[in-house]
Amino acid sequence: MKFERYGLGIAKGLSVTIRHLLRRPVTTQYPEQRLNPSRRTRGNELIWDENKCTGCGTCAKACHIGAIHISTSTNPVDNKYEVKSYEVDTGYCIFCGLCVEACPFEALFMSYDYERAQYRRGDLFQDKEKMVETPERKVSGYFYPGRAAKLPRQSLLVNNDRGKR
Amino acid sequence: MAMPMLPADWPGNFWAHWAIFAVIILVFMLLMVMLFIWFERRALAVMQARLGPNRAGPFGLFQSAADALKLLIKEDIVPAKGDKLVHWLAPVVAFVPVLLIFAVVPFRGGAILADLNIGILYIVAISSVTAVGIFMAGWSSNNKYSTLGAMRQVASVVSYEIPVVLSVVGVVLLAGSLSMQQIVAAQDIPFILLQPLGFLLFFCGALAEINRAPFDLTEADSEIVAGYMTEYSGMKFGLLFLAEYGEALAISAIVTTLFLGGWRGPLLPDWLWFLVKVGIVFFVIVWIRATLPRLRIDQLMALAWKFLLPLALLNLLITAAEILVLPAVSLWVFVPINIAIMIVLVILWSRFFKLGWGKVEV
Numbered sequence: 001m002k003f004e005r006y007g008l009g010i011a012k013g014l015s016v017t018i019r020h021l022l023r024r025p026v027t028t029q030y031p032e033q034r035l036n037p038s039r040r041t042r043g044n045e046l047i048w049d050e051n052k053c054t055g056c057g058t059c060a061k062a063c064h065i066g067a068i069h070i071s072t073s074t075n076p077v078d079n080k081y082e083v084k085s086y087e088v089d090t091g092y093c094i095f096c097g098l099c100v101e102a103c104p105f106e107a108l109f110m111s112y113d114y115e116r117a118q119y120r121r122g123d124l125f126q127d128k129e130k131m132v133e134t135p136e137r138k139v140s141g142y143f144y145p146g147r148a149a150k151l152p153r154q155s156l157l158v159n160n161d162r163g164k165r
Numbered sequence: 166m167a168m169p170m171l172p173a174d175w176p177g178n179f180w181a182h183w184a185i186f187a188v189i190i191l192v193f194m195l196l197m198v199m200l201f202i203w204f205e206r207r208a209l210a211v212m213q214a215r216l217g218p219n220r221a222g223p224f225g226l227f228q229s230a231a232d233a234l235k236l237l238i239k240e241d242i243v244p245a246k247g248d249k250l251v252h253w254l255a256p257v258v259a260f261v262p263v264l265l266i267f268a269v270v271p272f273r274g275g276a277i278l279a280d281l282n283i284g285i286l287y288i289v290a291i292s293s294v295t296a297v298g299i300f301m302a303g304w305s306s307n308n309k310y311s312t313l314g315a316m317r318q319v320a321s322v323v324s325y326e327i328p329v330v331l332s333v334v335g336v337v338l339l340a341g342s343l344s345m346q347q348i349v350a351a352q353d354i355p356f357i358l359l360q361p362l363g364f365l366l367f368f369c370g371a372l373a374e375i376n377r378a379p380f381d382l383t384e385a386d387s388e389i390v391a392g393y394m395t396e397y398s399g400m401k402f403g404l405l406f407l408a409e410y411g412e413a414l415a416i417s418a419i420v421t422t423l424f425l426g427g428w429r430g431p432l433l434p435d436w437l438w439f440l441v442k443v444g445i446v447f448f449v450i451v452w453i454r455a456t457l458p459r460l461r462i463d464q465l466m467a468l469a470w471k472f473l474l475p476l477a478l479l480n481l482l483i484t485a486a487e488i489l490v491l492p493a494v495s496l497w498v499f500v501p502i503n504i505a506i507m508i509v510l511v512i513l514w515s516r517f518f519k520l521g522w523g524k525v526e527v
Contacts, residue, residue, distance in 0.1 A: 006515040013456040020212045027215050 026157055036155040039141045039148040042095045043111035046088050047139050048131040052107035055081035062102035067092040086131065090116075091124040100143050112138040112151060186278040190267045197443075198410045199229035204444075205451045212455040236403035244307050244396050251305035256397070256404035259298025262291045263411035269345050270418045273428040273435035277346060284345035285337065288419060289330055292374070295408060296322040299383070299393050302405065306396035314392025317462060318383040321373050324469035329370035331477035332363040335484040336423050349427030357424040358500045362480045362507040364424045366473050371420070373465065375412040378454035382462055417446040467520050476514055 028035055037043075046068075055072035069087045074080075100108050113136075118124050133139055141148020176182060203218065203226060210217030218225035243252055269284040271277040281287050296319055303315020337343055339359060340351035357364045373380035384392035394405055421427060421442040430438035460468070483506060487499055 006512045010457065014452060017212045017452060017456045020214060021208075023211075023214055025211070025214050025216045029216070029219075 028157075035157075036152050037112070037114060038154045039112075039151040040143075040145075041110070041112060041114070041140050042097050042142050043113045043140050044095070044116035045090060045111035045113065045126060045137065046093070046099070046131060047109040047111050047133050047137060048086055048128075049107045049109075049133070050083065050086075050128065052105045053083055053086070054105055054107075055083040056104070058102045058104060059099035059108050062098045064096075064098070065092050065094055068099060086128055088126045088131070089124065090126055091121050097142055106144070109133070109139040109144065109147070110142040112140040183278070186276075189272075190264070190278060193272075194264060194267060194411055194414065195407075197414050198407055199233070201410055201414060201447055202229045202232075204447070205454075208448065208451045209455050212452070233403060236406075237400055239399040241399040241401060242396070247307040247396065248305035251301050252396075253401075255298050255302035255305060256401045256408070257298070258301055259295050260404050260408040260411070262294040262298075263408050263415055265291045266415040267418070270415075270422060271346050271349060271427060272439055274346075274349075276436070280344055280346050283343045285333055285343050285348065285419075285423070288345075288415075289326070289333065292412070292415070293322060293326060295412065298408070299405075302397065303393035306393070308396050310389040310391070310395045311393050313389050314383045314385075314395070317465075318376065318393065320462075321376070321380060321382065321465055321469070324466060325370040325373040325473070328366050328469060328473035328477040329374060331474070331481055332360075332366040332370070333423065335360050335363040335480055338481075338484050338488050345422050345427075349422055349429060352426040352429065354496055354500065355424060355426040359496065359503060360424065360480075360484065361504050362476065362510060363484070364420075365507065365511070366477050366480065367423070368420060370469070370473055371416045372450065372453065373469065375416055376409065377413060377450055379457035379460050380465060381459060382465060385459055387459075413447065413450060414443070417443045417450070420446045463520060463525070467518070472514060472518050476510055479510060 055070065057070050057072070060066075060068040060070045067089050069085070069089075071084045072081045073084050075082045095110070097110055100110055138151070139147055141151055176185065206228070207217040207225070218228035221227040221231045243249055266288055268278040269281050269287055271280075299318045300315045303311040303313075303318070306312070336348060336356050339356060340348040342348060342351070372378075376383040382388075382392075384394060389395075394402060397405055418439075421439060425442045425446070427442075428435040428439040430442075433441070483503075487503075
């Protein structure tokens with residue numbers, strides 16, 4: 001005779017829910033507590049290194065959205081390309097990371113940050129100045145495992161290490 | 166035992182008594198409902214490993230106040246082809262009886278608006294009127310979801326009223342009075358121990374009558390949007406919501422009075438005991454909501470007519486038989502006997518409980 005049908009099932013269920021009273025919540029109180037994203041995350045911006053870039057335009061060719069716009073001029077004295085403007089419209093960008101993977105000179109990176117929401121579409125437009133690596137605009141370890149090693153470990157809810165950023 | 170009782174017209178004047186307790190009941194009900202909504206959201210959240218509302222005020226205590234304020238300033242929408250007068254009247258008809266219930270709930274010895282000698286009968290009568298208001302709400306909305314919800318509400322209230330009243334009769338037999346004060350005064354042993362089966366039936370039926378989970382078919386949001394509340398907005402919705410939680414509060418208070426010994430208890434002051442017991446009963450209601458999934462409508466009906474009603478009749482018979490031999494033996498003898506009877510009866514009757522001659526899964 002199974003007692004599950006005679007009220008024991010209900011009692012078991014009640015004991016499960018009451019035990020949850022002692023459990024820690026799994027939610028994160030976002031503005032106060034933050035979780036570390038994956039070290040190889042593809043953040044909401046692109047970061048570009050002007051010194052390494054040769055202006056070859058491989059990234060712009062790799063971008064199937066056409067969000068990267070690069071214009072160069074020749075410098076006959078040094079026999080080099082000079083990057084006149086390098087612009088990304090992150091409003092169009094789908095953050096596939098193909099441009100980063102395509103760059104032969106390690107000059108383009110995904111960013112580590114995810115809080116880049118803007119009020120206006122125009123603010124999503126990144127020009128040269130907005131693509132420089134700064135302490136606020138960190139480089140993600142995407143495609144560059146060496147860079148990833150320097151970033152904080154991803155916080156996992158099972159470890160209960162929220163709010164340590 | 167001599168109990169501290171306030172005189173029936175406590176400050177000495179009939180009208181002063183009336184005015185003071187009317188204000189107390191209004192404030193108690195509104196405050197407790199807001200507190201209970203907050204408490205339910207927090208407790209439910211913790212049981213689901215969340216936090217619940219924690220932004221407005223300390224621990225999110227002002228969340229219900231903020232919600233009430235929002236409801237007050239929201240637009241009041243009436244369906245174009247609905248019955249406007251009935252639509253307007255329904256929240257009032259649903260809410261007023263809930264408020265009236267508290268007229269006979271003793272907060273402490275003598276602290277009661279009107280100590281009717283038919284107190285519990287009055288509660289049973291007046292609490293059924295809410296169903297009329299809810300049916301009006303469903304009907305006047307001219308909406309299939311509202312009508313379905315209202316139909317389910319009426320069906321469940323009519324069915325569950327019977328086992329509820331029959332299990333109340335057991336308490337009345339033991340107490341020898343219908344007055345809520347006298348029922349509390351009779352509980353030297355809380356009636357939950359003397360009437361465990363009656364308590365189970367009453368609690369089950371009461372949950373169904375006030376449409377709390379797992380019997381919340383009336384507003385089953387996954388099936389019929391919000392049931393009878395679908396077409397309501399603004400303060401009319403707020404009033405229906407208030408009526409719903411007011412009923413939960415009323416049921417907690419009635420269970421406290423009938424089965425848990427009302428305001429009586431050691432050490433703490435009377436009124437605090439009452440509040441603590443009401444809070445515990447409400448916590449159990451929330452706990453059940455967090456645990457059990459919603460019933461189907463056929464299961465709801467079958468549970469009332471095939472399970473609760475026969476058991477309520479048996480419980481009445483057993484209690485009456487016990488009352489006959491009562492003067493001979495101490496009441497404490499009946500505590501283990503009645504608990505054993507409850508377990509045996511529930512298990513036995515569960516074996517008989519079938520849907521569709523056993524063809525439909527329970």
